[in-house]
Amino acid sequence: MxxxxxxxxxxxxxxxxxxxxxxxxxxxxxxxxxxxxxxxxxxxxxxxxxxxxxxxxxxxxxxxxxxxxxxxxxxxxxxxxxxxxxxxxxxxxxxxxxxxxxxxxxxxxxxxxxxxxxxxxxxxxxxxxxxxxxxxxxxxxxxxxxxxxxxxxxxxxxxxxxxxxxxxxxxxxxxxxxxxxxxxxxxxxHPDLAFALPAPQASTPPPGPPGPPGPVCVGVMDFHGGNDDRARAEEIHRRYLDGTTRFVRALAEDGRPVRLLTGDACDVPVAAAIRDAVGSPLVTAAEAGSLADLMKETAAAETVVATRYHNLVCALRTGTPTLALSYAAKSDALMDRMGLGAFCHPAREVDADRLLEQFRELEKRSAELRRTLAERNLTVAHQLARQFADLTEALFPAAGPAHAYRETP
Missing domain, CATH: 3.40.50.2000 (Glycogen Phosphorylase B;)
Known part of the structure; x- marks a missing residue:
């Protein structure tokens, strides 16, 4: 055959x-x-x-x-x-x-x-x-x-x-x-396919007295709204850029190292604009070429704040407490699935002060949320195994009974 x-x-x-x-x-x-x-x-x-x-x-x-x-x-x-x-x-x-x-x-x-x-x-x-x-x-x-x-x-x-x-x-x-x-x-x-990719384990604070605050990953996007927002695309982009820049500046003023993440080539100028506007050596931009690279960045961070959907996937997959700058219902649904539904902020109307409040609450609950994400990731792995088994049954009937595809831990 x-x-x-x-x-x-x-x-x-x-x-x-x-x-x-x-x-x-x-x-x-x-x-x-x-x-x-x-x-x-x-x-x-x-x-x-x-x-x-x-x-x-x-x-x-x-x-x-x-x-x-x-x-x-x-x-x-x-x-x-x-x-x-x-x-x-x-x-x-x-x-x-x-x-x-x-x-x-x-x-x-x-x-x-x-x-x-x-x-x-x-x-x-x-x-x-x-x-x-x-x-x-x-x-x-x-x-x-x-x-x-x-x-x-x-x-x-x-x-x-x-x-x-x-x-x-x-x-x-x-x-x-x-x-x-x-x-x-x-x-x-089923969960997003990217959850099937192998991921490094998120860093966890060592036992004992707390040390200095760790790095924060901020995922940015060349965001101009959706298909129905073309008439006000520039206004949406300006508000998003201004609010995100103010948030990053506040983190840097608090002495927090910030890594700017992107998810598409068109996002790179946005990261550069934010870095230049803040003007702090604490703000750097990652040069990720794959989701594996993004996962390494998010795993090394103490907290992630991100806009692009797959920036969120990478952070959640590594078990890092995450706040979503949500631009569509898919982001809200993803955060809710992973137990972080309370930590969403509208990308169309970024309020830097409100975002900082949510960020501080996220960090206050960091240990609890890491446990939640570890449990949800186990559930997601089982659900994706079912997705691939279903796919074999639907598309490869001659292959016989489907094996349980195992996600790489």
């Missing part, structure tokens, strides 16, 4: 560490449970994916300027032609596979600015091609949220209906898709 041909699909290798972490978790599962599978990718950054993960990869879009604003006639024509070419390219790629997996990511949401003819159209081409070619397409541990734009909502709804398998990273995602008209009765909910 020939080996199973598995494709992975998404905005992978494009600079978003969370997306790549979800891919890494799925590749770990495939290599452990289906080592005979032949895997390749259709993705945003094929060179990066091949270099990092050792699998062949093809560029997601034929037109290389797909995600740049088109103002000239040539660019507009290139984008239009690209839509037609991508329909053929996607179908040809899909039909070469037995299974295609979309690993995690917020592929069914528009909590950040998004145009319908960008990734939503690409996802629709994938799922439609799967149905036409008889290839099983699986949306695994994905995020979903209510979508206001009618065209985007229609593409997302149709894509979900065409998929052969769906699971979600939280109950809110499943509810949002049901409200968009998709039957989710049989769709399971």
């Amino acid at each position: 020939r080996p199973t041909r598995v494709g992975v699909f998404g905005l992978l290798g494009s600079g978003n560490l969370g997306n790549d972490g979800s891919l890494e978790a799925v590749l770990g599962y495939l290599r452990a449970e289906h080592p005979e599978a032949v895997v390749d990718a259709l993705c945003g950054g094929p060179e990066a994916v091949t270099a990092r993960y050792g699998i062949p990869a093809t560029r997601l879009h034929w037109y290389r300027g797909e995600y740049r604003t088109a103002s000239r006639a040539g660019a507009i024509a290139g984008k239009g032609l690209g839509k037609l070419v991508d329909a053929v390219r996607t179908a040809a790629w899909v039909r070469r596979h037995d299974v295609v997996i979309v690993p995690g990511m917020g592929v069914l949401e528009a909590t950040l600015p998004l145009r319908p003819w960008g990734f939503p159209y690409a996802l629709f081409l994938l799922c439609a091609s799967g149905r036409l070619c008889g290839t099983r397409v699986a949306l695994v541990g994905v995020g979903a949220a209510p979508i206001g734009d009618r065209a985007t909502r229609a593409l997302v709804r149709r894509s979900a209906r065409l998929a052969a398998y769906r699971s979600y990273r939280d109950a809110q995602s499943r509810d949002a898709l049901r409200e968009m008209g998709v039957d989710t009765t049989r769709d399971p909910v």
Whole structure:
């Protein structure tokens, strides 16, 4: 029998560490449970994916300027032609596979600015091609949220209906898709795939008299609101930047070392702006190239305050007390799942004084919260083992009874 041909699909290798972490978790599962599978990718950054993960990869879009604003006639024509070419390219790629997996990511949401003819159209081409070619397409541990734009909502709804398998990273995602008209009765909910990645153990204060306060990781983001906030995007960004800068300055004035974390290439200028505005040698920026790097940073911290969803995942996965600058319901749901629902602060309206109060309360309850996170992480590990077992049963029926995939501790 020939080996199973598995494709992975998404905005992978494009600079978003969370997306790549979800891919890494799925590749770990495939290599452990289906080592005979032949895997390749259709993705945003094929060179990066091949270099990092050792699998062949093809560029997601034929037109290389797909995600740049088109103002000239040539660019507009290139984008239009690209839509037609991508329909053929996607179908040809899909039909070469037995299974295609979309690993995690917020592929069914528009909590950040998004145009319908960008990734939503690409996802629709994938799922439609799967149905036409008889290839099983699986949306695994994905995020979903209510979508206001009618065209985007229609593409997302149709894509979900065409998929052969769906699971979600939280109950809110499943509810949002049901409200968009998709039957989710049989769709399971499991923790985010990135929790399956191995993580270093968080540092714990030594016994005895307390020493000087430890470092704080502050995860920042190039945040301009969501898809429905375009009219006030700059105002939202300015308020977020000002409030976060004031908070970091207050930490530095208290003598706390601060490590600024990012989760996407676009966040780096934000970290630099905050560091320059505070002007303290206590404030430094981490150069993380993967979720593993981020986990090392959060494990070494005494406390984490973060905006990006997968910055939160990394901190919680390492068992470090964490405060969320929440920009979407997915962040609130994640914090609640891990027992820290009381420690959320709105990213759209960062109030540095209120944030400092929440931060001090978080640190006061640090020992208790570390115990809570240790217990919740054990539960999450069992839930993810079920996710991967379900995936084997749904997509690899010839493999026989599913083994219990074991997360690396």
